[in-house]
Amino acid sequence: MSHVGTAEAPQGRGVASVADPDAAIEAVDLVKKFGTSLALAGVSFSVPRGSVFGVIGPNGAGKTTTMRALLDIIRVTSGRATVLGTDSRNAGPELRRRIGYLPGELILEGRTSGRRLLKHYVDISGPVPRGKIDELAERFGLDLDRPVRKLSKGNKQKLGIVQAFMHQPELLVLDEPTSGLDPLMQQEFLGLVSEAREAGQTVFLSSHVISEIQQAADVVAILRGGKIVTIASVEELRQSAIRHLRMMVTGVSPAELRALLAPLDGVGNLECTRNSAGTTEATATLGGEIRPFIQAISTLALTDLVLEEPDLEESVLRLYTVPNAAGPNGDVS
Numbered sequence: 001m002s003h004v005g006t007a008e009a010p011q012g013r014g015v016a017s018v019a020d021p022d023a024a025i026e027a028v029d030l031v032k033k034f035g036t037s038l039a040l041a042g043v044s045f046s047v048p049r050g051s052v053f054g055v056i057g058p059n060g061a062g063k064t065t066t067m068r069a070l071l072d073i074i075r076v077t078s079g080r081a082t083v084l085g086t087d088s089r090n091a092g093p094e095l096r097r098r099i100g101y102l103p104g105e106l107i108l109e110g111r112t113s114g115r116r117l118l119k120h121y122v123d124i125s126g127p128v129p130r131g132k133i134d135e136l137a138e139r140f141g142l143d144l145d146r147p148v149r150k151l152s153k154g155n156k157q158k159l160g161i162v163q164a165f166m167h168q169p170e171l172l173v174l175d176e177p178t179s180g181l182d183p184l185m186q187q188e189f190l191g192l193v194s195e196a197r198e199a200g201q202t203v204f205l206s207s208h209v210i211s212e213i214q215q216a217a218d219v220v221a222i223l224r225g226g227k228i229v230t231i232a233s234v235e236e237l238r239q240s241a242i243r244h245l246r247m248m249v250t251g252v253s254p255a256e257l258r259a260l261l262a263p264l265d266g267v268g269n270l271e272c273t274r275n276s277a278g279t280t281e282a283t284a285t286l287g288g289e290i291r292p293f294i295q296a297i298s299t300l301a302l303t304d305l306v307l308e309e310p311d312l313e314e315s316v317l318r319l320y321t322v323p324n325a326a327g328p329n330g331d332v333s
C-alpha cells in the first residue's frame with residue numbers, strides 16, 4: 001500500500017500560497033505530458049471545503065494523474081495546484097498528515113498483518129483516535145490479523161480504506177475507492193463518505209460507477225482525454241439528462257404532431273405514427289427543461305403521456321463519447 005508520498009518528485013520547492021481559503025483543492029490549468037503523450041491538457045477546478053467532489057471518466061481520462069499531481073507524487077508539466085492552502089509541490093510530511101490517500105492500485109505484499117501495516121502508517125499519518133482502527137475494520141468485516149498477502153482484492157481494498165480514514169484527515173483523496181468491494185461494502189463505504197462530510201472533511205474521489213457518484217458527490221467533474229468536459233452538481237446533471245417520452249393524441253395526424261414537436265428544443269429521435277385504434281402516437285427523447293415541451297402540448301387532446309425518469313447514466317456516457325458534447329453549464333470539451 002502506498003501512502004501519500006513524493007516518490008517521483010523532487011524535494012519540496014516552490015512557495016506556499018493561499019488562493020481561496022474556502023477551497024480544499026484548487027487546480028489551475030494542470031498540464032501533464034508523459035513523453036509525447038498528453039495525460040492532462042489543462043485541467044482546472046476548485047473543491048470547496050466540506051464537500052464531496054467526484055471525478056468520473058473513461059479509462060485513461062486522467063483521473064489518477066490528477067490525483068497524483070495534487071499529492072506531489074508526480075510533477076505537472078505546467079499549471080499549479082493548492083491543497084489545503086499549500087502549494088501541492090510543498091507536500092511535506094505536515095501536509096500529508098492532513099490528507100488520507102487511497103491509491104488506485106494497491107500493492108500489498110509480505111507476511112506482515114494488516115494491523116502491523118496500519119501501525120506503520122500511523123507513524124506517517126499522525127495520531128489515530130483510540131479504537132478507531134478496530135471500529136473501521138469491524139465495520140467492513142476485515143480481519144486485521146491475517147497476513148496482507150493472503151487478503152483477497154476486496155479485503156486489501158478495505159485495508160486501504162481504513163488506512164485513508166483512520167486519522168480523520170481534513171482531506172480524503174480516494175482513487176476508485178469501491179473497486180473490488182461487494183455491493184454491501186460499497187454501501188458501507190458510501191456511508192463513511194457521508195459521515196466524513198458531516199464531520200466537515202472534504203472528499204475528492206474518482207469512480208467509474210455513475211450511480212455511486214450520484215449517491216455520494218455534491219459536485220461531479222467529467223474528465224475525458226485529459227480535459228474536463230463539464231463540472232456540475234448532481235442535480236444539474238440530472239436536469240440535463242435525457243428523458244424518454246411516449247404520448248397518445250387524438251384529433252391530429254402524425255404529420256401535424258411531428259410539425260408541432262420536431263422544432264422544440266431538446267426533442268430528439270421523434271417518431272409519430274397512427275396506431276390501429278386510430279390514435280396518433282409519438283415517441284421521442286427529451287433533453288433539458290421540460291416546461292417548454294409541456295406548454296407546447298397543452299392544447300392537444302392527450303389520451304396518454306409517459307415521461308420516464310431522466311437517465312443520468314445515459315447522459316454521462318454521452319458526455320464520455322460524443323465529440324464536443326455540451327454539459328449542463330454549456331461547457332464543451
Ligand SMILES: Nc1ncnc2c1ncn2[C@@H]1O[C@H](COP(=O)(O)OP(=O)(O)OP(=O)(O)O)[C@@H](O)[C@H]1O
Pocket residue numbers: 034037038039057058059060061062063064065066104
Ligand atoms: N507513468 C506514466 N507514463 C506514461 N503514461 C502514463 C503514465 N501514467 C499515466 N499515463 C497515461 O496518462 C493517461 C491518463 O492516465 P490515468 O491513469 O490518469 O487515467 P485514469 O482516468 O485514471 O484511467 P483509469 O480509469 O483507467 O484508471 C493515459 O493515457 C495513461 O496511459
